Amino acid sequence: MIPTPDDARRRHYGAFYSRPAVGADETVLLALGNCQAESLRLVVPASVATTVRIPPVHELTADDLPFLAAWLGRADAVVAQPIRDGYRGLPLGTRELLEQTRPGARHAVLPVIRFAGLYPRHLIIRPPEDPSANPPLVSYHDAGVLASAAGLRLTPLSVEAVRAVAAESIEALRLREERHGTVVASDLFAAPSFDLMRTINHPGNPVWVALGTRVLDRLGLPGSAADPGLPLLDSVHAPREAAVIEAFGLGDEPSASWTVEGRTVSAEEVRAAHLEWYAAHPGAVAAGLSRHASTLALLGLAS
Structure with a gap:
């Protein structure tokens, strides 16, 4: 059988x-x-x-x-x-x-954790015609590719823009924490590093150990959280931009590729696939421009 x-x-x-x-x-x-x-x-x-x-x-x-x-x-x-x-x-x-x-x-x-400071051009978009629809290869949208699909452009990523998007992202997380009365996670991103986030919504082990300990304390359970000995939310790693590394004084090397389930996927391959997807899903372009207008402005959206 x-x-x-x-x-x-x-x-x-x-x-x-x-x-x-x-x-x-x-x-x-x-x-x-x-x-x-x-x-x-x-x-x-x-x-x-x-x-x-x-x-x-x-x-x-x-x-x-x-x-x-x-x-x-x-x-x-x-x-x-x-x-x-x-x-x-x-x-x-x-x-x-x-x-x-x-x-x-x-x-x-537990708050829904999204922190964009390390990946300031990456967005999450829910197309109104099908909120579950995602573009191929990776489900994260790049603001530059979105702008191109709309006939617009972004200025080159600057250190100032990186820091502004990070501050906006932390404030948005803090407001979600207040609205829902959650355990606090927003302060964990005061000193960003790539160990903390693999993508804009996939925190790494250090975040989970710190947050887990806070959850146990909130629940009144004895003991602390512990690293499980395997990397959590490890299936996708986003590219690392030079402006981000400079903005936070990190020692990492820039990377222009994604890692998806252990496979390297170039940013150009993702860009081509996503532009084709946007052509078939124009509602996603409009939704992205509307939902992320504030972030796009910080990134330097221009006609």
Whole structure:
């Protein structure tokens, strides 16, 4: 019998689908959200809490809800990213999830971490016609390529622009923390380095260890987070620009290529593929220019 994708999924998230088979004396911690929540889970030592690998919220289905409810009803502590009520037509909002926990369960909210200071030209765009659509090769949009698709241009990246985008990005993160009452992460980027971020939304291990310790403290759990011994969110590494290295006094060498699942992909290859994609998705161009108008202005968008 040939295994189905559902069989593979159930093996990958085996504990989640087995329902809460844990001892009464075990402290169970759940981390809910996207790949960032899973990274947070991986820095929680087994000596502190038993954790459960849970599908990211954008993959959860109605069939998963009974298993999720069973774990929420058993959990001693829950860490969740900010998720709106009724997400994807399911009761997966942060408030809706926390309401399913038992009395006395402890809660913490984890901010969605995006820091653009190290990759100031990179953007995340959700095309209005299909918010899940991404361009080929890498899902990050380059402001210069976006400008070209719109018949515009960017001035060469300057040290001043790098620092301005970094400050804007930290302030945006700080405001998200305040809005959602999250554990604080924004101060972790006061001295940027490439160890901290692999892309604009893939933090490296030092961020997760520091943030994990803060989460455990917020939850009142003993001990500290620990590096799991493997690189987290390591599948994609963005190019490193000379102006960024100069702006923050880093000792790294510039790089014009992406690393995707261990494969080198040139910036020119990405540019060509993305321009072709923009031609087929003009709504993405308009959405990007609108959503990121402030950042584009800092980068020197010109006609």
